Amino acid sequence: MKMLKYSGERRSMPMREQALLLWYHLRLLNWWLFLLMVLGFFVAGLLVWFQVQRGSAEFMYNAGVLSRFMLEPGVGLFAGLLASVLIVGDPLLSVVMATSRGLYSVVLWRLLLSCSGLLLCSMVFLGWTLALGVDYARQQGPLWFLLGWLAPFCLMSMLGLLGSLLTRNATLGLLLAVLPLVASLFLYEKLSSIEALHPFFITYTFSGGQDAPDWWINRLTLLALAAGCALCNWWLLRREERLLNEKQ
């Protein structure tokens, strides 16, 4: 069967093939999650505009709270949602594992795409709210915005992936990831008096810590936790046989 022969290059992927692979991955990601994300940011943008149009200080304050909500717990939620479905539940998981590019490459490409989508929505939303005159914090600046966005994104995406890899179920994985976010939202009032806990609130910016001096420590702590989760994910992906059904 000579017609099956392939003698082409296998080592380095040309740019146009990378673009093609990216396009395929984009089509294989859950489009409705992206639609939900775009709609979420769009509706939030409209609400902020509506509040700003009312003009009073109270409405401006509300616009700020809503903006901070979208760029922190909102981003975190979407990041967890997108990361939990990156690989677990893929109908061709075992076949993908047995290819020479393997699982890592697929996860990284899809993570990159999800990250880009979320970043794009967040940038547009941020630009829109800043143009409307929304104040995020007294200490706001490029680094503040970067860390404000990056910390919940990194932590929640790594938690979403970790949850799905541990449970081998995307929905359970997302639930596991969302628990700390929900706990941070609802327990802040009760626990904010304990200073030692401040670095661990995922929603510190939204919950009122945006101007606190320990906000920077909070962001760095969350990023460190995200790095820890990333290490766990790397370890789990190395043990890929865990993802297959046993005893078959």
Next chain:
Amino acid sequence: MEIVIDHLTKHYGSYEALKAISVRIERGMFGLLGPNGAGKTTLLRILATLLQPTSGRVLAGAFDLRQRAQRKAMRASLGYLPQELSFYPELTGREFLDYMGLLKGLYQRRERRTQIDALLQLVNLTEKANQKVSAYTGGMKRRLGLAQALLGDPQVIVIDEPTAGLDPEERIRLRTLLTGLAEDRIVILSTHIVEDISQTCERLAVLDQGQLVFDGFTRQLTAAAEGATWQLLATPDAVLPRELSVISALPQRHEVLYRVVGPKPDGPVRAVQPVAPTLEDGYVWLRRQHAERRQLVSVF
């Protein structure tokens, strides 16, 4: 290339899925036969580099599959078709193969697409290639899965239950295709349908409860039931002796024509005749003997 499996063991916790399997697989079709839960899929997954053995050794040509780096290197020479295969419904058959080709490291677009066209023709899907996979029938999906396994001209093809759910025509076409592929590579075919093996493989291994109970030529397994395969007539309400395994029962006008494997039948039967065994008879005879041996071991 040849594959050498040496004292291979696989545990899932306390469950022993494979017990010290040793087999040598050379170029051509190699059949893996056994009942459900025998360990066939586990063995295939180890050969497909998806599972790591608990102990023992698997050498695929120069690659030692215990080593992570060598398992990864082996994947360039491997085609794998799992038992349960789902697809991405958003993609057409051609796009799916293109995507898998990229994952398999086939980066030269023109060559990859030429090969995809050849494979689509080989599996008789050229006309449906631009249809979404969600519109494919079970047989078409199976053939598309096979085309995916053949991408990149692999030297080892591992196929798990390829004919499950196919109509007789599709099965015959698939078997012919596999036989053709095995001319210049190793094709390992796992199934619990004996006919698939008897029509395609010269050599086979039989697994039962994680143990290797036979390794050799199909004709040897067939010959094992020589002198133990019978045809007989009995009334519909007759109870056949327990030591006989019924292979088939064909209702006649007032009686039933049985084909059985076991010692020479006596009791409420007539017209007992020895018949030439088939591979299925040999397989049933082997499993029977293995079960009896296990029973004896457990008694003593």
